[in-house]
Amino acid sequence: MRRIVIVGAGQAGMLLALGLQQHGYEITVVTERDADTIRTGRVLSNQCMFDNALRFERQQGLNFWDDRAPTVDGVAFRAAAGIQWESPLDNPGQSVDQRLKMSDWLTEFADRGGEIRLQRVGPDDLEELAREFELVLVAAGRGPQFAKLFARNDELSPFTEPQRAISLLYLKTTGQEYQGVAFALGPDGEFFHLPLLSVDGVRCGIYFSGIPGGPLDCWDVADAEDFFERAEKALQRHFPWLAPIMADAEPGGPLDFLTGRITPVVRDPVGTLDSGAKVLAMGDTAVTNDPIAGQGANMAAHCAAAYQKTILEQGDKPFDEQFMRLGFQRFWETGQHATRFSNDLLRPPPAHVLATLATAQQVPEVAHRFAQLFNDPTDYTGWLTDEQAAMHYIQEATAR
Numbered sequence: 261m262r263r264i265v266i267v268g269a270g271q272a273g274m275l276l277a278l279g280l281q282q283h284g285y286e287i288t289v290v291t292e293r294d295a296d297t298i299r300t301g302r303v304l305s306n307q308c309m310f311d312n313a314l315r316f317e318r319q320q321g322l323n324f325w326d327d328r329a330p331t332v333d334g335v336a337f338r339a340a341a342g343i344q345w346e347s348p349l350d351n352p353g354q355s356v357d358q359r360l361k362m363s364d365w366l367t368e369f370a371d372r373g374g375e376i377r378l379q380r381v382g383p384d385d386l387e388e389l390a391r392e393f394e395l396v397l398v399a400a401g402r403g404p405q406f407a408k409l410f411a412r413n414d415e416l417s418p419f420t421e422p423q424r425a426i427s428l429l430y431l432k433t434t435g436q437e438y439q440g441v442a443f444a445l446g447p448d449g450e451f452f453h454l455p456l457l458s459v460d461g462v463r464c465g466i467y468f469s470g471i472p473g474g475p476l477d478c479w480d481v482a483d484a485e486d487f488f489e490r491a492e493k494a495l496q497r498h499f500p501w502l503a504p505i506m507a508d509a510e511p512g513g514p515l516d517f518l519t520g521r522i523t524p525v526v527r528d529p530v531g532t533l534d535s536g537a538k539v540l541a542m543g544d545t546a547v548t549n550d551p552i553a554g555q556g557a558n559m560a561a562h563c564a565a566a567y568q569k570t571i572l573e574q575g576d577k578p579f580d581e582q583f584m585r586l587g588f589q590r591f592w593e594t595g596q597h598a599t600r601f602s603n604d605l606l607r608p609p610p611a612h613v614l615a616t617l618a619t620a621q622q623v624p625e626v627a628h629r630f631a632q633l634f635n636d637p638t639d640y641t642g643w644l645t646d647e648q649a650a651m652h653y654i655q656e657a658t659a660r
């Protein structure tokens with residue numbers, strides 16, 4: 261069987277590793293942290309995944325947490341300016357703490373005979389891997405570590421700086437809050453919360469997204485308690501209608517908070533090593549979006565699905581550049597829309613998008629269509645990217 265190596269044990273890498281393993285491929289995962297270290301480490305993400313992405317995991321029997329994870333049943337939207345609506349999702353989403361998911365998946369992968377090498381891979385190590393394996397996939401997440409190898413696509417990357425100060429905290433709550441993604445929009449940034457299954461049970465993930473330099477860019481925190489106090493104040497000041505979720509809550513564990521900034525970037529997914537060998541990027545290593553639209557983990561799953569299909573179809577033929585570009589192209593059919601959706605949400609909404617959000621308050625069909633974008637962002641392009649189409653749709657939907 262063909263030998264394939266995947267660098268990185270995240271949503272993209274592990275899903276592909278386990279999927280290919282089930283098709284009899286001999287897979288090696290090279291990653292910097294073992295299952296226990298991941299499980300007991302710092303929180304990684306809010307990782308809300310929607311039905312289309314979850315379906316690929318379920319098809320492969322990799323949905324180990326369905327009986328314990330709370331469902332994400334809908335999307336609730338409220339702008340400080342007053343627009344407010346709520347819509348159920350056609351099928352529920354789900355958020356399983358990546359510390360739990362990846363440590364379980366790594367353990368399962370090893371139990372099924374997969375090889376795990378613990379190593380922090382640098383660009384130079386890839387040469388060695390390219391000599392040993394027929395295909396090298398780099399699924400090492402976001403950040404600059406492989407930026408030279410996978411060139412930035414300037415045309416598809418409108419930002420050169422982070423557009424938000426992001427921060428995340430898992431809370432122990434009474435569970436009385438909205439059981440979906442509650443999204444709040446204000447002049448200084450955004451906030452959302454959702455239920456999730458964490459390492460220690462069900463939690464509520466709260467997420468602030470502050471415009472850099474503004475009052476919601478305030479997450480230079482010492483610990484989870486400090487974060488909690490600032491979050492209480494920030495909610496009271498910016499999104500007071502959501503402040504009650506803090507009332508009977510307390511922070512989860514001491515490592516259940518995260519702060520940072522992400523520069524969105526689309527890269528050339530094919531990298532060429534000094535030897536001339538080609539390596540293929542996936543997940544955040546290929547396309548990193550700001551988490552504002554909750555698309556990264558979903559896209560990592562879609563990327564794994566597209567690459568798996570392309571690898572299976574390739575049979576015994578070489579994993580050449582043409583194969584790599586075909587795999588990425590298949591992913592990009594969905595990925596481009598998630599990227600556009602995410603990037604546009606970082607900019608002040610144009611009048612036709614505000615009009616759509618306002619109409620959603622009166623017309624459930626519009627609210628439903630907007631909510632479904634999180635599951636299927638392919639509907640975004642040609643609708644909310646097109647002022648005329650958006651205004652026409654508002655008229656039609658209102659008349660129905």
Ligand SMILES: Cc1cc2nc3c(=O)[nH]c(=O)nc-3n(C[C@H](O)[C@H](O)[C@H](O)COP(=O)(O)OP(=O)(O)OC[C@H]3O[C@@H](n4cnc5c(N)ncnc54)[C@H](O)[C@@H]3O)c2cc1C
Pocket residue numbers: 267268269270271272273290291292293304305306307308309379380381382399400401402405426427428518542543544545551553554555556557558559560
């Ligand atoms: C605060 C926050 C909230 C988010 N919320 C959501 C959300 O609600 N919904 C959603 O869909 N997405 C969300 N995302 C995005 C999502 O978490 C990522 O897009 C997704 O995890 C990307 O998966 P990945 O496998 O590409 O990378 P990662 O999950 O980053 O995995 C990379 C793996 O590679 C390993 N690694 C890294 N470097 C090396 C190296 N040099 N050598 C070996 N191993 C290495 C890491 O340890 C890790 O195992 C959020 C992100 C953040 C930060």
